[in-house]
Amino acid sequence: MTTLGATAIRAARRFASSLPALFGVLIFTFLLMRVLPGDPAVFFASGPNSGKEEIETIRKQMGLDKPVPQQLFLYLYDVGRGNLGRSLMTGQNVTKDLRERLPASLELTFSALLIALVLAIPLGVLAALKPGSLIDHGVRLFCALGVCVPTFVSGLLLIYIFYYLFGVSPDPTGRVDIFTTLPPAHTGFLLIDFALAGDFDGWWAAFKQLILPACTMALFVIAPLARITRASMLASLGSDFVRTARSVGLSWWRIIVTYALRNAILPVITIAGIVFSTMLGANVLVEKVFSWPGVASYALDALLSSDYAPVQGFVLLMASVFVIVNLVVDVLYGIADPRISIG
Amino acid sequence: MSSATLQHAAFILRGNPITGIAAIGASLLIFVGIFGPWIVPYDPIASNVQNALMPPSAAHWAGTDQLGRDVFSRIIVAAQLDLAIAVSAVGISFALGAVIGALCGYSGGKLDRAVGRFVDVLMAFPLFVLAMAMVAALGNRVENIVIATAIINLPFYIRFARAEVNVRRNLGWVEAARACGDSHVSVVLRFLLPNVLPAMVVQMSLNLGWAIINAAGLSFIGLGVKPPTPEWGIMVAEGARFISTGKWWLVAFPGLALMLAVLCFNLLGDGLRDILDPRQRT
Amino acid sequence: MTTPKPLLNIENLHVTFSTRRGPVEAVRGISLSLAEGETLGIVGESGSGKSVTGFAMTRLLDASGKISGGRINFRDRDITKMTSASLREMHGSAMAMIFQNPRGALNPIRAIGQQIADAILAHRKISASEARAQSLELLRAVKIRDPEKRMNAYPHELSGGMCQRVMIAMAISSNPALLIADEPTTGLDVTTQKVVMDLLASIAAERGMATILITHDLGLAARYCRRVVVMEQGRLVEEADALTLFRSPQHSYTKRLVAASPTATSRVEDLVSDDDKLLVPAIPLPPPPKPAHGTPPLLEVLNLVKRFEDGTVGVANFSMAIAPGESVGLVGESGSGKSTTSRMICRLLDQTEGTINFSGQSISHIPAREFHRAPQRREIQIVFQDPNDSLNPRFNAFDCIAHPLIRLLGMRNGAALKQRVAECAHRVGLPADLLERFPHQLSGGQKARIGIARAIACRPKLLVLDEPTAALDVSVQAVVLQLLDRLRREDNLAFLFVSHDLNVVRMMCQRTIVLRNGAIVEQGESHALFDNPQTDYTRELVDAVPHIEMIAAGKMAAGA
């Protein structure tokens, strides 16, 4: 109980201390977007006959006619009220766009992370149990191979093989087969929503859509996870307390799992948190390749067309997710490691 | 390097031949990077549209591309640019990160907290998007790709150096240096930094591969180096779009080159980590 | 009562480690036997193979270590040939082990009650709640206060001594016939050390367990073991009952060891047997200088206070003075503030309040950050605790010694510097051919000499010695102590000698200050202070020191 309380206090403190970082991100992005040489008004005034007047209209509409400090002030004011502005690209409120697209990105990233963890932890443990063995080298090679293929290449290859050649995957066009009716949105996570609705066909359809992009992403992050698992497992296995466990005759399973692995998992949690936040921001390419309606591809399109509001909104969202993920990691860590709570 | 270190390296290599292979691969890569332009069979930029999109043959080992350029020659020449991008990007973030991180880790206090905040801001960014935005803002020249890659890498180096220095700041030889008349700054730069370098070199090696991949990703969304300069990322990105038409060699060969390069750096980094890991030394 | 058949019988045991330099034999054919309920001490310095022998007996060697020959019979079963299943069966129930660094030996993220219960459940098929009840009993048996509360505590919430008690509880949880304690009290404070050892001895006696105590501390072995074996370089060099061993050691190594172990009565000159003296250049020693009355003190510390950022007080109102050439000891347990004090005096750390005068001039107004430019920098030098981490791994011995000469005396690379370094090396007895070596290629004693050479290179007036021999083996310690003593006399150096080892301080220092929780408890002339302590705390400290003499006084092990 005291541990939990201490963890909560710690998490709250961490959260409070990350607020300046969020604010920094907000300002930095705003300024970065103003530095972009593209003028969104010009880009969006792209009708075959649009002239100066139309450009000016858009500029005014976007508030670009005001001096930058005033723009920043207005922007902060809007953000404070939960208004992230309007995207010229989709014509929608950025908040709405992001809210619609975030679950897609989250679901994809979560699944990828899950796949990666499910593969990486056993691989890392196996490698650590027999360091220097063939298994160890095999794991190392497998992991290294995973990181050395750019995600867009592995994604396109997977599509080519599983969709085009063998036809076992559905067409890579989004989260669910276009002919499947969507379940009522409770969580925005299709797999969960379908399960809640008891629609097995739908669940299966969504699962099939998800598996290729999730694997593409997972492949890229298995390496760091397996590497850290192996390293911390090695440290853990060589530690004094494992020797103690052996000296009192605990069973192999208990030594490996309860003593070694539970200790070794702590750094893995931290790395998994970092991996998750980087993946969420870095899956632009995967989302592009699989036409996945997520936030990252949304931000990319906005960036290329100098559509400020979505990019700013996206960065802020990612930074918040980063903070939340860190918080979750902290809490998990606090629960898993009693030593943290006094620190 | 002292003979004992070499001996130790030899011991590690015996137990871990993959590292040896990776080291050979990396040296080969560096060789190709330096001498590439002199050993290619064709001019990598000269077009020959009549001869476009030819599959691999005896004349063109890796086929030809859309403009009839020899893919093999382009791959070889591209090694130089890719290595240059990766090395300079990683080098910059390493140099800056090591110094800043070491100073913070040693001094603690206000400086540490201020830099910590800055690092937090950077870390909270979706890094790939940050890189994209920077390249988009500064223009897609090689220097800017390098700068963007370096900046998004910087926080990791700062943190790493900070942690490494922090555990050493109270060691006897650090205090001894001060007792021997060195100032704080001199202790950091002349004593602590050289000692954390080996650990950071491992990080660098792993990072080199990542930097190449990152540049390839930028190329894929159109923010890579300028055409017609051969670069693996661009070649892969362009080639990837020919997968569906069966022109496999356009993606396969540059992809293989990129993969092998990244693989070499990663395996080398892994191996170096083993060599430098004190736990494995005794 | 001894049974006719020995409990444990080791015959010609060999243990080999595979290293990058090829196989290295750590244990080279030792034979031992131990009866039920007997206590045996295995004594040796680092690298003697004593711990490896312990791990070989329990088959808990690292993956790189192999038993390459010999037999270990435990109750007529050859342990070296056991399957891993029967080993697991035997671990804990037949033989158990207690380790150095008790906190590290416990699983940091598992409640200690749970860990003890794990050990119980590994050998008995009982319910979890029964196991829990038994764990509680065991905690009571190892005299942990508030055992109910401690059941749910984690190792980091307990002191080192408490952790070692938990470790003992785990080890005895399944009533093994043999308990192997590997340096069980190294790293603990001297008072805690005594309590833990007493507890261990009484439990072993109560339960009739045979005990093997592996230690580097002759005094400890003498105090708690009936029979002692001495190991050197993987071989067993002498075996005798404790009293005989110390009264009349036979083997030359044992002789040296006994001589080097400081006792309450030993003098610095006596520590080393003849052949070792050759290491130190023989220069006739001038008589120890007597500080003339009326001369101003070399160092004067007034009302020194250190408060840390988190508000804790490291040092509270510390005052002292050292005359030129005088040697003052600073004694205290961990956390007493002795290191903090010494660092403030060396100007490596800023004080919160107070004044430090050196040769009549204030140096406390110069912040530590700036002190490297002060002229007094070269006058006050420090020798650090652990020779392993007090040398820059990337500097060779020459660089280390030359470093202060270059920085503080402004010497340039050249013949003069070379000569000066060679001279320093010669003074500390470091062979000139070792100057090119890097720290990892040198032994602990050699590194300690380099540390001293570096400190005296600029001919300081005050040398602060922060536990200079704590990490050294006794025989090396003896040489280093002698070296220091001689240097002090030669240069009329003043010493501030920080140590937890009372015997060493008594020998080295004219005056001693006892610190506790940052405050001075007692101070005075060393011999008087130790022979006739005025405060309970000092008395407790003095009593806790294991003495060889106690054997003679009949203060023997088992249930003392």
Added chain:
Amino acid sequence: MGLMYSKQMLGAAAALAFFTAAVPAKAQTRAETLRYVTGAAVNTLDPNIPGSTREAFAVSLSTYDRLVSFGRKQLNGKWVFDLDTIRGELAESFDVSPDGLKITFKLRKDATFQDGSPVTAEDVKWSLDRAVTAKILGKAQLLTGSLTDASQFKVIDPTTFEVTLPQPDKLALPNLATVYPIIINSKVAKAHATEEDPWAQAWLKENTAGSGAFIIEQFKPGEQVILKRNDAWNRGPDGKQAFFKRLIVQSVPEPATRANLVEKGDADIVIDLQASDAQALEAKGKLQVISTPQYNALTFISMNNQMAPFDKPDVRRAVAYALPYDDMFKAALFGRGAPLFGATWADSKPPSGAFPIPQPVKLDLEKAKAYLKAAGYPDGFSTTFSFNVGQAATAEPMAALLKESLAKIGIKVDIQKLPDAQMSTQITEKKLPFFTEGVVAWLPSTDYFYRNFYTGNQRWNYSSIDNAELTAVAQKARFEADKAKYEADGKVLNAMNFDLMPQIPLWQPSQDAVMASNLTGYTYQFHRQVDYRDLSRK
């Protein structure tokens, strides 16, 4: 519940074996569904919103009706829109007064909006008022047809509507057939209008109030639009409703994936494939590939006529003769399009007054060198050639070849790839010296092209050419009613254009419509999108 779930999981493994078989269950609806995939996205339902994409235009053509629409004609065996045939859409008939100043529309009496209410002249008036009054895209377009003010529109009776023109304008009627002048259900729209937004722009962006052939079922901006057929609609050329019951417009950013989708039959039609994919799919022969040169569009290389060294006509001519046209056409477009180079003009005079026409240029390095020398740059110069990221697939190989070839006459070219927004900004600010772009005219006529793309200090005058004579002739031609005189003016303009060489026309790229072999009715439309109403399945 947990038990049920695990049973389903068991089923999952079995389902793997036959899940492909599950798809045909939907086949019945699949045949009546048209699935269109594209790299871009629909971002608004009102095409007038600034920033609307071409895909949004295409959707609006299906959800809204206009007064009139274009007919179609065959050009080289392929169906294309016909600017000269205007037929009624919501108008049953229309009359142009003899002086050309009044157009009277008779509305269809059976026309209803999708909510069932009849389409009245009031709605038409409100909609056209909106198009010329509100700050929306329609305003600038309708201007080109002399439609500038609400006072020009008059309701005669509920089914009669009159447009008055200040002068006869042959583009007035065609303008009403373009994307922007949609006819909106004014009662519904007004209900959503606010004081700041009297024309209900915000609401119409996400909702429709039209009478078109399809009804919006689901609209996810940037992802997909699903439409269902409006069974009551009968405004097609043959008076029938649209063929497809369901229409899916979906964004698939990766071109290779789009090619895979259409090849596998998962998508029915794609028009924005890479040339190489189109070529490969055509070669395989499984699909229909209708390749229509975009006759109202062209791609050119532009030079900034106000910026040295391109301010010298001889430099521009030198560049024109130094381009490896054939190689560029082959490498960039795989030969898919209509070349605008390599012609021979008898007597060096333009053979036609149309625009664009093939130019009499070809790769001739000697000539190029001579021009360069004449311009005072015998050793060449350095410059930057730009293109935007979105066009990289064609522009990049083109740029590489251009760089290589210009190097032979001493012009050193640095290639710059710009994100789309930056490219358009720099073009508008006239900062780019040398770049490639493409233009399109919905209502292609010679004067329209010249006026918009070769005159004035405005964004679309890419080359920033400022030639008083050219401007005068183009302005005069705009209201030239006499066809022969118009043709003569066109020839003058073409001759001047070739002589001044402000920018170098390269080709008219083909629109490669790749579709299932059972689709019919595809027509190349003015907005370079598919008009979904045209299509049916055999």
